[in-house]
Amino acid sequence: MYATFAELQAAIPLAGRPQRCAVAGAADAHALEAVMLAAREGYLTPVLIGPKAGIEAVLGQLEVVEPYLLHDCPEGDNPAEAAVRLVRDGEADFILKGNLQTSDLLRPVLNKQTGLNDRGFVTHFGLMQLHGYHKLLAMSDSAVIPHPTLADKARIVEVCTEALRSLGIARPVVAALCAAETVNPKIPETIDAAELAAMSERGELGDTVVVGPVSFDLATSREAAAIKGYxxxxxxxxxxxxxxxxxxxxxxxxxxxxxxxxxLAGCLLGARVPVALTSRSASMKEKLTSLLLCSLLSATTSTGAHA
Structure with missing residues (x-):
């Protein structure tokens, strides 16, 4: 159980084995600043992909950390295609979205012939250090699958708890959130939650416990649970x-x-390597913790290109 990202980072030290982060569309001040700060902390090596002149112009305004690699990708070419090739060739361990559209990033990642979507399922994974909660809390998809089916939710639980186990949480407990704790046919998510809980009891979701249906306050507060008799x-x-x-x-x-x-930190899971995909409005702190999360996942799972 980790209370903070600092505790998580200390538990899985990356000193001496920084992960190689392929920055697709690296002529971007925010992306370059984030990877250079992460490189300074010692847990990643930047692999910069994009027009060489544009990248070097931005680097000239920053405090650069060595070593880094630069792959020239001419204007008009999709740098995400180069990032995917580097991962497939074992020359990068995860990907960060830089100055390009999300659709341009995902297209080569999800390409059935040449991409990284080996499992045929990609979802978003969040890990959060929340004031008032006693440990890091993960959250399921907030960016990729708008209306997950029961089958989707089962896959989401499998992929996300696999990541949690790789981070040292041996038997993750998942709360299937609903507005009430009783199954109500008029509230479909309560039916899904109850079925997921039954699936976990039958061992169909790996070494995982699913609790539900349950509201957020009862899932995260013993006091609230005691008051409500849960x-x-x-x-x-x-x-x-x-x-x-x-x-x-x-x-x-x-x-x-x-x-x-x-x-907060977030990334895409399910592909061969993690993909750091933060909102354009994300703070530098969120970008850094997302890079840390991807580095840790890359280093501790078989999805890392040289883990």
């Missing part, structure tokens, strides 16, 4: 919340991000 050994102590649909997670994450006491 009897569960996992009340107030879950490792991950599974949101019923994308908009719920998106709204929750933006509310949390507005509080400077909170620290």
């Amino acid at each position: 009897d569960s050994p996992y009340a107030g102590d879950v490792d991950m919340v599974l949101v019923p649909e994308m908009v719920t997670g998106n709204v929750m994450s933006k509310i949390w991000n507005a509080d400077d006491r909170n620290t």
Whole structure:
């Protein structure tokens, strides 16, 4: 159990084995500043992809950390295609979206012939240090799958808890969030939550516990659970919340991000390597923790190109 990102980083030291981050569209001041700060902390090596002149012009305005690699990608070419090739060739360990459209980044990643989507399923994964909660809390998709089916939710739980186990959480507890704790046919997400809980009891979701249907306050507060008479050994102590649909997670994450006491990180999972994909409005702190998260996942799972 890690209370902070600093504790997580200390538990999985990357000193001496920094992960190679392919920055697709690296002629971007925010992306370059983030990877250089991460390089200074010692957990990644920047692999910069884009027009050489544009990248060097931006680097000239920053405090550059050596070593870094630069792959010239002429204007008009998609740097994400080069990033994917580098990963497939074992020359990069994960990808960061720089100055390009998200669709241009994902197209080569998801390409069925030449991409990285080996499992045929990609989802978003958030990891958050929230003021008032006693440990890091993961959250399911807030950016990729708008209205997940029951089958999608099962895949999301499998992919995200696999990541949590790679970070040292041996048996993750997942709260399937709903507006109530009872199954109601008029509230479809309660039916999905109950089925996911049954699937976890049958061992169909790996070494994972799914609790649900359950509301956010009962999942994250023992006091609230006691007041409401909710009897569960996992009340107030879950490792991950599974949101019923994308908009719920998106709204929750933006509310949390507005509080400077909170620290968020996020990436895409399911592809051969993690993909750091933060909002354009994301703070430098969020960009850095997302790079740290991708570096740790790359280093601790078989998806890393040289893990």
